[in-house]
Amino acid sequence: MDEPFDPARVTQALEHLPGWSGDVSGLTRTYTFDGFSDAIAFMAAAAPRIDEMDHHPEWTNVYDRVEVRLSSHDVSGVSGRDVRLAEVLDELAGDAAR
Template identity: 40%
Template sequence: MSRYRERMATVLSAEQLSTALADLPGWSGGTDGISRTITAASFPAGISLVTAVADAAETMNHHPDIDIRWTDVTFRLSTHSEGGVTEHDLALAARINELADLATR
Protein backbone atom coordinates (compact mmCIF):
# COMPACT_ATOMS: atom_id res chain seq x y z
CA MET A 1 0.00 0.00 0.00
CA SER A 2 1.26 3.48 -0.87
CA ARG A 3 2.35 5.95 1.80
CA TYR A 4 -0.35 8.27 0.51
CA ARG A 5 -3.05 5.70 1.20
CA GLU A 6 -1.68 4.97 4.66
CA ARG A 7 -1.69 8.59 5.85
CA MET A 8 -5.00 10.25 6.55
CA ALA A 9 -5.50 13.20 4.25
CA THR A 10 -7.09 16.26 5.80
CA VAL A 11 -8.90 18.87 3.74
CA LEU A 12 -7.09 22.19 3.97
CA SER A 13 -8.80 25.27 5.37
CA ALA A 14 -9.32 28.28 3.10
CA GLU A 15 -6.47 30.05 4.90
CA GLN A 16 -4.09 27.10 4.55
CA LEU A 17 -4.93 26.78 0.87
CA SER A 18 -4.48 30.49 0.22
CA THR A 19 -1.02 30.36 1.79
CA ALA A 20 -0.10 27.25 -0.20
CA LEU A 21 -1.32 28.67 -3.52
CA ALA A 22 0.99 31.66 -3.05
CA ASP A 23 3.86 29.19 -3.57
CA LEU A 24 2.26 27.44 -6.56
CA PRO A 25 2.39 29.77 -9.56
CA GLY A 26 -0.50 29.35 -11.99
CA TRP A 27 -2.78 27.44 -9.60
CA SER A 28 -6.10 28.77 -8.34
CA GLY A 29 -9.31 27.52 -6.84
CA GLY A 30 -10.93 26.83 -3.51
CA THR A 31 -11.00 24.16 -0.87
CA ASP A 32 -13.09 21.90 -3.11
CA GLY A 33 -10.46 21.84 -5.90
CA ILE A 34 -7.59 23.65 -7.59
CA SER A 35 -6.65 23.94 -11.24
CA ARG A 36 -4.07 25.23 -13.66
CA THR A 37 -4.12 25.58 -17.44
CA ILE A 38 -0.80 25.30 -19.24
CA THR A 39 -0.39 26.32 -22.87
CA ALA A 40 2.07 24.01 -24.56
CA ALA A 41 4.17 24.97 -27.57
CA SER A 42 2.29 22.45 -29.72
CA PHE A 43 -0.31 19.70 -29.46
CA PRO A 44 2.39 16.98 -29.27
CA ALA A 45 4.18 18.97 -26.55
CA GLY A 46 0.93 19.10 -24.57
CA ILE A 47 0.47 15.35 -24.93
CA SER A 48 4.07 14.80 -23.79
CA LEU A 49 3.34 16.91 -20.72
CA VAL A 50 0.23 14.84 -20.00
CA THR A 51 2.30 11.65 -20.28
CA ALA A 52 4.93 13.02 -17.89
CA VAL A 53 2.24 14.06 -15.40
CA ALA A 54 0.55 10.65 -15.74
CA ASP A 55 3.83 8.94 -14.83
CA ALA A 56 4.34 11.22 -11.82
CA ALA A 57 0.73 10.80 -10.70
CA GLU A 58 1.00 7.02 -10.92
CA THR A 59 4.16 7.08 -8.79
CA MET A 60 2.42 9.31 -6.24
CA ASN A 61 -0.80 7.28 -6.44
CA HIS A 62 -2.76 10.52 -6.76
CA HIS A 63 -4.34 11.33 -10.10
CA PRO A 64 -5.51 14.64 -11.60
CA ASP A 65 -8.48 15.30 -13.83
CA ILE A 66 -7.05 16.39 -17.18
CA ASP A 67 -8.69 18.32 -20.01
CA ILE A 68 -6.86 18.78 -23.33
CA ARG A 69 -7.99 21.48 -25.78
CA TRP A 70 -5.45 21.69 -28.61
CA THR A 71 -2.40 23.25 -26.89
CA ASP A 72 -4.18 24.09 -23.62
CA VAL A 73 -3.93 21.41 -20.94
CA THR A 74 -5.92 21.93 -17.75
CA PHE A 75 -5.14 19.96 -14.61
CA ARG A 76 -7.71 19.81 -11.80
CA LEU A 77 -6.82 18.44 -8.39
CA SER A 78 -8.92 17.37 -5.45
CA THR A 79 -8.72 14.44 -3.07
CA HIS A 80 -12.09 12.97 -3.95
CA SER A 81 -12.11 10.52 -1.02
CA GLU A 82 -11.74 13.46 1.39
CA GLY A 83 -14.01 15.91 -0.42
CA GLY A 84 -11.51 18.67 -1.03
CA VAL A 85 -7.92 19.82 -1.40
CA THR A 86 -5.30 18.09 0.76
CA GLU A 87 -1.51 18.04 0.98
CA HIS A 88 -1.56 15.29 -1.68
CA ASP A 89 -2.99 17.79 -4.16
CA LEU A 90 -0.39 20.41 -3.28
CA ALA A 91 2.43 17.90 -3.75
CA LEU A 92 1.10 16.89 -7.17
CA ALA A 93 0.55 20.53 -8.15
CA ALA A 94 4.19 21.29 -7.31
CA ARG A 95 5.32 18.32 -9.41
CA ILE A 96 3.10 19.42 -12.32
CA ASN A 97 4.71 22.87 -12.12
CA GLU A 98 8.18 21.31 -12.33
CA LEU A 99 7.17 19.23 -15.35
CA ALA A 100 5.47 22.20 -17.01
CA ASP A 101 8.59 24.30 -16.57
CA LEU A 102 10.60 21.61 -18.37
CA ALA A 103 7.98 21.18 -21.09
CA THR A 104 7.58 24.87 -21.92
CA ARG A 105 11.29 25.75 -22.18
Protein backbone atom coordinates in the same frame (compact mmCIF):
# COMPACT_ATOMS: atom_id res chain seq x y z
CA MET B 1 -4.74 10.17 5.07
CA ASP B 2 -4.22 13.88 4.58
CA GLU B 3 -6.54 16.31 6.33
CA PRO B 4 -8.74 18.68 4.27
CA PHE B 5 -7.46 22.23 3.94
CA ASP B 6 -9.46 25.13 5.32
CA PRO B 7 -9.73 28.35 3.25
CA ALA B 8 -6.71 29.97 4.91
CA ARG B 9 -4.53 26.95 4.20
CA VAL B 10 -5.63 26.86 0.56
CA THR B 11 -4.76 30.56 0.23
CA GLN B 12 -1.35 29.90 1.81
CA ALA B 13 -0.69 26.98 -0.57
CA LEU B 14 -1.66 29.04 -3.62
CA GLU B 15 0.90 31.69 -2.66
CA HIS B 16 3.56 29.07 -3.47
CA LEU B 17 1.89 27.74 -6.63
CA PRO B 18 2.13 30.42 -9.33
CA GLY B 19 -0.45 29.95 -12.06
CA TRP B 20 -2.79 27.92 -9.85
CA SER B 21 -6.12 29.08 -8.48
CA GLY B 22 -8.87 27.50 -6.47
CA ASP B 23 -10.65 27.14 -3.19
CA VAL B 24 -11.34 24.38 -0.67
CA SER B 25 -13.12 22.32 -3.35
CA GLY B 26 -10.12 22.08 -5.70
CA LEU B 27 -7.07 23.60 -7.34
CA THR B 28 -6.98 24.44 -11.06
CA ARG B 29 -4.41 25.42 -13.64
CA THR B 30 -4.23 25.62 -17.41
CA TYR B 31 -0.86 24.85 -18.97
CA THR B 32 -0.33 26.20 -22.49
CA PHE B 33 2.36 24.65 -24.68
CA ASP B 34 3.76 25.40 -28.14
CA GLY B 35 1.53 22.79 -29.72
CA PHE B 36 -0.36 19.52 -29.41
CA SER B 37 2.76 17.32 -29.31
CA ASP B 38 4.22 19.26 -26.39
CA ALA B 39 0.93 19.12 -24.46
CA ILE B 40 0.65 15.36 -24.95
CA ALA B 41 4.33 14.85 -24.10
CA PHE B 42 3.72 16.65 -20.80
CA MET B 43 0.78 14.38 -19.99
CA ALA B 44 2.77 11.27 -20.92
CA ALA B 45 5.73 12.38 -18.79
CA ALA B 46 3.43 13.10 -15.85
CA ALA B 47 1.56 9.78 -15.99
CA PRO B 48 4.23 7.62 -14.25
CA ARG B 49 4.69 10.16 -11.46
CA ILE B 50 0.93 10.44 -11.03
CA ASP B 51 0.61 6.66 -10.79
CA GLU B 52 3.52 6.56 -8.34
CA MET B 53 1.72 9.09 -6.13
CA ASP B 54 -1.59 7.22 -6.60
CA HIS B 55 -3.34 10.58 -6.88
CA HIS B 56 -4.90 11.16 -10.28
CA PRO B 57 -5.95 14.56 -11.62
CA GLU B 58 -8.99 15.48 -13.60
CA TRP B 59 -7.43 16.82 -16.78
CA THR B 60 -8.29 17.53 -20.36
CA ASN B 61 -6.31 18.38 -23.46
CA VAL B 62 -7.42 20.65 -26.27
CA TYR B 63 -4.67 21.22 -28.84
CA ASP B 64 -1.94 23.16 -26.98
CA ARG B 65 -3.66 23.33 -23.56
CA VAL B 66 -3.87 20.96 -20.64
CA GLU B 67 -6.46 21.95 -18.05
CA VAL B 68 -5.93 20.37 -14.63
CA ARG B 69 -8.20 20.14 -11.60
CA LEU B 70 -6.91 18.62 -8.37
CA SER B 71 -9.10 17.52 -5.49
CA SER B 72 -8.76 14.78 -2.89
CA HIS B 73 -11.98 12.84 -3.09
CA ASP B 74 -11.30 11.03 0.18
CA VAL B 75 -11.50 14.35 2.06
CA SER B 76 -13.96 16.06 -0.31
CA GLY B 77 -11.60 18.93 -1.07
CA VAL B 78 -8.02 20.10 -1.15
CA SER B 79 -5.33 18.31 0.84
CA GLY B 80 -1.57 18.11 0.92
CA ARG B 81 -1.70 15.46 -1.82
CA ASP B 82 -3.07 18.06 -4.22
CA VAL B 83 -0.36 20.57 -3.39
CA ARG B 84 2.34 17.91 -3.85
CA LEU B 85 0.90 16.87 -7.22
CA ALA B 86 0.65 20.51 -8.34
CA GLU B 87 4.35 20.93 -7.53
CA VAL B 88 5.22 17.78 -9.51
CA LEU B 89 3.19 18.95 -12.52
CA ASP B 90 4.82 22.38 -12.43
CA GLU B 91 8.25 20.75 -12.30
CA LEU B 92 7.46 18.51 -15.25
CA ALA B 93 5.94 21.34 -17.33
CA GLY B 94 9.01 23.47 -16.67
CA ASP B 95 9.77 26.13 -19.21
CA ALA B 96 7.72 24.37 -21.89
CA ALA B 97 4.47 25.75 -20.45
CA ARG B 98 3.24 29.30 -20.52
